[in-house]
Amino acid sequence: MFEFDQYLGFLAFLAILTMGFWLMIFLVAFVPYWIGGSVGELIKEKREARKKAKAEKA
Numbered sequence: 001m002f003e004f005d006q007y008l009g010f011l012a013f014l015a016i017l018t019m020g021f022w023l024m025i026f027l028v029a030f031v032p033y034w035i036g037g038s039v040g041e042l043i044k045e046k047r048e049a050r051k052k053a054k055a056e057k058a
Contacts, residue, residue: 002010
């Protein structure tokens with residue numbers, strides 16, 4: 001039926017497919033979350049700097 005080489009090839013295929021699937025899930029789920037958080041922090045810092053500069057002028 002199957003020879004050992006074919007079995008190893010099938011296992012390698014399954015391992016690569018599984019790693020690709022979980023990498024795709026990671027990139028789709030967590031990377032946008034990190035980008036959104038960093039943009040939010042950047043906006044907060046700019047807003048605070050603007051308030052601080054305005055307070056020093058007055």
